[in-house]
Amino acid sequence: MSRLSRTDRPYDIVLFGATGFVGTLTAEYLAAHAPGDLRWAIAGRDESRLRALRERLPGGAGVGVLRADVTEPGTLRELAGHARVVASTVGPYVRYGEELVAACADSGADCLDLTGEPEFVDLMYVRHDARARETGARLVHACGFDSVPHDLGAYFTVRQLPEGVPLTVDGYVTADAAFSGGTLASALTQMARGRQMLAAARDRGRHEPRLMGRRATAPTGAPRFAKEVGAWALPLPTIDAQIVRRSAKALDRYGPDFRYRHYAAVKRLPVALGSVAAVGAVVAAAQLPPARRWLSDRLRPGDGPSADKRAKSWFSVRFVGEGGGRRVFTEVCGGDPGYDETAKMFAESALSLAFDDLPPTAGQVTTVQAMGDALTERLRRAGITFRVAAAF
Numbered sequence: 001m002s003r004l005s006r007t008d009r010p011y012d013i014v015l016f017g018a019t020g021f022v023g024t025l026t027a028e029y030l031a032a033h034a035p036g037d038l039r040w041a042i043a044g045r046d047e048s049r050l051r052a053l054r055e056r057l058p059g060g061a062g063v064g065v066l067r068a069d070v071t072e073p074g075t076l077r078e079l080a081g082h083a084r085v086v087a088s089t090v091g092p093y094v095r096y097g098e099e100l101v102a103a104c105a106d107s108g109a110d111c112l113d114l115t116g117e118p119e120f121v122d123l124m125y126v127r128h129d130a131r132a133r134e135t136g137a138r139l140v141h142a143c144g145f146d147s148v149p150h151d152l153g154a155y156f157t158v159r160q161l162p163e164g165v166p167l168t169v170d171g172y173v174t175a176d177a178a179f180s181g182g183t184l185a186s187a188l189t190q191m192a193r194g195r196q197m198l199a200a201a202r203d204r205g206r207h208e209p210r211l212m213g214r215r216a217t218a219p220t221g222a223p224r225f226a227k228e229v230g231a232w233a234l235p236l237p238t239i240d241a242q243i244v245r246r247s248a249k250a251l252d253r254y255g256p257d258f259r260y261r262h263y264a265a266v267k268r269l270p271v272a273l274g275s276v277a278a279v280g281a282v283v284a285a286a287q288l289p290p291a292r293r294w295l296s297d298r299l300r301p302g303d304g305p306s307a308d309k310r311a312k313s314w315f316s317v318r319f320v321g322e323g324g325g326r327r328v329f330t331e332v333c334g335g336d337p338g339y340d341e342t343a344k345m346f347a348e349s350a351l352s353l354a355f356d357d358l359p360p361t362a363g364q365v366t367t368v369q370a371m372g373d374a375l376t377e378r379l380r381r382a383g384i385t386f387r388v389a390a391a392f
Contacts, residue, residue, distance in 0.1 A: 162324030
């Protein structure tokens with residue numbers, strides 16, 4: 001359970017950015033699935049929109065409303081002081097996220113977000129991990145599709161393999177889904193900040209303690225046809241592999257020498273080649289401010305796919321793990337990855353931090369470090385599949 005007693009703060013969970021696209025879905029999920037004794041509030045900069053959202057929520061009369069604005073650090077510190085757990089959907093996080101992380105680290109409140117931005121995660125480690133360890137705060141980034149299915153899925157796979165031996169796990173992602181304006185804004189921001197991202201990673205490397213007696217790596221694999229999943233495997237340069245590697249560094253269960261590789265799985269070669277070309281074109285365009293603005297205008301923050309589109313969307317992450325003479329195939333799968341399932345993962349992560357009996361951790365930690373088996377079981381009960389497909 002959260003280090004803070006329920007008597008220390010008026011709210012168990014505060015959802016910041018509740019009127020945004022994913023924020024609203026998360027608020028609706030909490031209203032529909034949270035335990036009856038949950039004390040929670042929605043927060044953002046526009047009180048009238050927050051109150052309108054509260055009126056639409058089942059049982060909304062008991063939900064608190066807090067005004068907080070990323071441009072007013074004092075309001076964020078007040079917000080953090082009211083909560084045991086603060087869940088933020090306000091991105092791009094490298095622009096808007098640090099003041100809230102700092103406030104939570106200082107106040108001892110747990111802080112989680114949906115970032116997929118490596119630069120932000122590395123900066124927050126360097127600037128706020130030590131303070132969070134002092135106060136007992138847990139800073140848990142990437143609590144949505146980035147990177148819950150991949151982090152928990154790799155851990156689930158590792159647990160099917162022998163202990164105390166070198167292990168390898170490859171993850172293959174397939175999905176059919178659309179994305180929102182907020183996701184596009186975060187992605188374009190990240191693509192345009194390649195030098196800053198590299199500098200932040202190097203700075204983190206200078207501050208992180210070295211892993212002694214064990215090794216955990218996440219190399220970028222080469223494009224190839226992966227017979228084990230019957231698809232072309234394209235390396236995915238997302239934050240997911242970094243998160244998996246950090247979980248492996250933190251926990252001995254990953255063995256003395258662990259390696260993870262992360263791929264998109266594409267059935268048809270022309271589609272694979274077209275995907276590579278399209279991503280390359282977007283990355284190139286993101287370096288030019290006029291082109292970046294034009295791309296951003298195609299889908300504004302707050303816009304997102306319709307309920308009908310989300311209902312038809314799905315994701316699957318297949319894992320192939322090997323070690324100690326054993327080979328295992330596992331899968332994590334569910335519905336719409338970017339929004340419906342992300343809201344579910346995010347809300348259940350917040351509930352897990354607030355209520356579950358968890359390992360004692362503090363500072364910047366991954367979902368596996370902080371919540372591991374407890375979050376996996378929550379997501380299973382909520383309809384996300386974790387299964388062993390085959391083992392040899």
